[in-house]
Amino acid sequence: MARWHEVAEALRGAITAGIYQPGAKIPKEDELQEEFDTSRTTIRRAVAQLTAEGLLTPVRRGGTKVREQPERQSLALDTAVYRDELGYYFSKTVQHLRALQPPTVTQEPCPPDVLALLGLQAGDHVIIRDRVMGNSETGRVEQLATSYLPADLAAGTVLAQADTGPGGIYDRMENELGWGLLEWEGIITARPATAEEGDLLSLAPGVPVLCVTRSTIATAGAAEGRVVEVNVTRRDASRFEVRYPISRA
Known part of the structure; x- marks a missing residue:
């Protein structure tokens, strides 16, 4: 095991054991050098690793502290689609979310x-529609x-416009474009956050994003049988968890 791995493991153990409490600073670099009898580079690599894991966070004006773990909010694993006065939504736990700024619409090569x-x-x-969602009050x-x-x-249709009207893109697909009653399927994954996602979601260093990817399938018209949209939502994985009931078979 590399020396910096050993230092990281020792610090991780001290955090887990409560020797370094959430919100408290860990010893300074020179103090850790003396404690572990190693170089400044080794200490910095160990601290960087624990920061990437979300256990530590840098302190403005110097130092590093143990990151306080926020209480998680549960997202029910919902396999139904609902509708209210604004259109379709896919979980009762997100019905309250609203767009905090106008959507951006671009045309680019598909990722x-x-x-x-x-x-x-x-x-x-692909036509890419980006939205920033949140609590309209806070x-x-x-x-x-x-x-x-x-x-x-989608190019040249209402789907490529910033304002797609009441009910959003799904109402346009089902009604004006005649793509039939839409069907959906979803998957849940996680991945490292991009720099932009980190800024928008105010993520702590090392915190990944929880991704829910939903595919929209047309059932009629010129797009019958095709996946006509892939929607990817990202959340702070340290603040949200997916919860679901387990039944006996």
Whole structure:
């Protein structure tokens, strides 16, 4: 085991044992050098590792403290689609969320991780709709939502406009575009946050994003059988968890 791994493991153990309490600073670099009889570089690598794991966080004007773990909010694993006066929504726990700023709409090559879901080839373009969602009263950002729509279907239609009208893109797909009653399927994953996601969600260093990816399938018209949208929502994985009941078979 590399020396910095040993130091990281010792510090991790001290945090777990409560020797260093949440919110408290850990010893300074020179103190840790003396304690572990090692170099400043080794100490910094160990601290960087624990910061990446979300156990430590830098303190403005110097030092490092043990990160306080926030109480998690549960998201029910909901397999139903609902509707209210604003249109479709996919979990009762997110019904209260509202757009905190106007959506941005661009046309770009499809990201590699979405290609297979949309049945596209590398270089194919998509319409990308980005939304920042949260609590309209506090202004706190709770969710980032991005929709990817095949450009061959969406470009030049209302789906490529910032304001898609009452009911949003799903009402336009089912009604004006005649794509039938839509169907959906979803998957849940996690990944490291991008720098932009970290800023918007105010993520602590090392905290990943919880991703819910939903595919929208058309059942009629020119797009019948195609995945006409992939929607990826991201949340602070340190603040949210997915909860579901377990039944006997």
